[in-house]
Amino acid sequence: MDSFMAMLEETRYDGPLSHEIFNDVFRMGHSDQTARDGLRSYHLLRSMQSGSGIPAPQPIESVAFLEIAVEPADLESLRALLGALGMACVGRHHTLNAERWAAGDVNLVLNTESSFTGRVPGRDATAVTAIGLRVGNAYEAFKRADKLGYDIVEPEEVGASHRMSALRNVDGSLSYIIDDSQLSRTWDREFPVDVQPVPQGRWWISTTLAWRSPTMIISH
Numbered sequence: 001m002d003s004f005m006a007m008l009e010e011t012r013y014d015g016p017l018s019h020e021i022f023n024d025v026f027r028m029g030h031s032d033q034t035a036r037d038g039l040r041s042y043h044l045l046r047s048m049q050s051g052s053g054i055p056a057p058q059p060i061e062s063v064a065f066l067e068i069a070v071e072p073a074d075l076e077s078l079r080a081l082l083g084a085l086g087m088a089c090v091g092r093h094h095t096l097n098a099e100r101w102a103a104g105d106v107n108l109v110l111n112t113e114s115s116f117t118g119r120v121p122g123r124d125a126t127a128v129t130a131i132g133l134r135v136g137n138a139y140e141a142f143k144r145a146d147k148l149g150y151d152i153v154e155p156e157e158v159g160a161s162h163r164m165s166a167l168r169n170v171d172g173s174l175s176y177i178i179d180d181s182q183l184s185r186t187w188d189r190e191f192p193v194d195v196q197p198v199p200q201g202r203w204w205i206s207t208t209l210a211w212r213s214p215t216m217i218i219s220h
Helices: 002-010 024-028 031-047 072-084 138-147 180-190
Strands: 060-069 088-092 098-103 106-111 127-135 166-168 174-178
Touching: 031 138, 060 174, 072 106, 106 127, 127 180, 138 174, 174 180
Parallel strands: 060 106, 127 174
Antiparallel strands: 060 127, 088 098, 098 106, 166 174
């Protein structure tokens, strides 16, 4: 699509753009959400032209963390599972019932706050409800997201004490966009209780996530 828009620009065409999606899923979805997605797609097309005023994409460098809303009944089994994988609880939140589990560069936040579980529509059990994505420049990433019409969620909107902004995903979960300047400060400020050394090694988070299947969460 980038190449097509570049060739279109070479013709000096500056007229309207349109697109149509033949998709039964969209037809069954909420018209408001579909309209916003369509407008966002239009802005995305425009961003591929020079002089659009939309900042360039910020490539995702890594998954910084996953936050899991945990039903209290699942907590001990999940702790045992993560421990068997070589992870350790390396800090507890200063005000919430939340723990940071880590190994190498992998970080999981287990949150058992009653107000947290089920905050994503349709998920009333243990589930991933937020993901942290590390980029080179979070400020530029949010400038682009704002231009494209994404729903930006500020910390105070979700009652959070951290200072990280997020994008709301279509399923209601959150994608925190952060850079290195934010990440280390967040761990030090938010999880200062019972701090322990992080187990070292080569670890990474798989792109397929399912906490009940450990081989699909993390590998090393």
